[in-house]
Amino acid sequence: MGLVIAIDGPAAAGKGTLSKRVAQAYGFAHLDTGALYRAVGVSVLRAGGDPADAEAAAQAARALRPDDGILNDPALRNDDAAQAASKVAAVPAVRAALLEFQRTFAATPPGGAPGAVLDGRDVGTVVCPNADAKLFVTASVEVRAERRLKELRERGIPAIPSDVLEDMKARDARDSQRTVAPLLPAADAFVLDTSALDADQAFAAATAFIGTKT
Numbered sequence: 295m296g297l298v299i300a301i302d303g304p305a306a307a308g309k310g311t312l313s314k315r316v317a318q319a320y321g322f323a324h325l326d327t328g329a330l331y332r333a334v335g336v337s338v339l340r341a342g343g344d345p346a347d348a349e350a351a352a353q354a355a356r357a358l359r360p361d362d363g364i365l366n367d368p369a370l371r372n373d374d375a376a377q378a379a380s381k382v383a384a385v386p387a388v389r390a391a392l393l394e395f396q397r398t399f400a401a402t403p404p405g406g407a408p409g410a411v412l413d414g415r416d417v418g419t420v421v422c423p424n425a426d427a428k429l430f431v432t433a434s435v436e437v438r439a440e441r442r443l444k445e446l447r448e449r450g451i452p453a454i455p456s457d458v459l460e461d462m463k464a465r466d467a468r469d470s471q472r473t474v475a476p477l478l479p480a481a482d483a484f485v486l487d488t489s490a491l492d493a494d495q496a497f498a499a500a501t502a503f504i505g506t507k508t
C-alpha cells in the first residue's frame with residue numbers, strides 16, 4: 295500500500311483545489327469522494343426520486359459504477375446535485391455502499407501511482423483512519439459562501455449572495471449534525487484554516503505538514 299493523504303473539510307473551503315495540487319506534486323492519484331455522493335444524488339433525481347428517501351438513495355448507491363465516467367458528468371457540479379448529495383450522504387446504507395470503492399482506491403491507486411489523495415468529509419475519520427497524513431481544511435462560512443458565489447459567477451450561473459450563504463449553512467448543518475460519519479476533524483488531523491490564505495499559501499502550509507508525516 296502506498297502513501298495515503300486524507301483531506302477533509304466543509305464545502306468551498308478550498309480542499310478540492312488543494313487536493314489536486316498535492317496529488318500532482320507527489321505524483322499521486324486523486325479521488326474527490328464528494329463526487330460519489332453527488333453521483334448518487336443525481337441518479338436519484340434523474341430517476342424522479344427524492345434524495346431524502348433512504349431506500350431510493352441506497353438502491354442508487356448500490357447500482358453506482360464509479361468507473362463508468364459518471365464522476366466527470368458536469369451535472370454533478372450543480373447546486374441541486376450538492377444539496378441532493380448531502381441528503382443521500384446521511385443514509386448509512388449509502389455510505390456503506392461507497393466505502394469499498396474508496397478504500398480500494400486508497401490501497402491500490404489507479405495507474406500504479408505510489409500514493410493517493412482522497413478528499414471529502416470523513417476520509418481521515420472513517421474511510422482511511424490510518425492515513426499517513428490527515429488535513430482538515432476549513433474557512434469561515436462567509437468566506438466559503440463568497441468563494442462559491444465567485445465560482446458560480448465565473449461559470450455564468452446567476453446567484454443571489456444571501457441564497458448562497460443560506461444554502462452553505464444548510465449543507466454545513468446537515469453534514470455536521472448527521473449521526474453517521476458527521477463532518478469532524480480526526481483527532482490527529484492538521485487543521486488548516488484558509489479564510490485568510492490564497493491557494494499558494496494553503497498549498498505551502500499543507501505540504502509543510504505532509505513533509506513531517508511522510
Ligand code: C5P
Nearest residue numbers: 305327328329331379380383414415416
Ligand atoms: O465535497 P462536495 O461538496 O462535492 O460533497 C457533496 C456532499 O457529499 C457533501 O455536502 C456531503 O454531504 C457529502 N460527502 C460526504 N462524505 C464525503 C464526501 C462528501 O458525506 N466523504
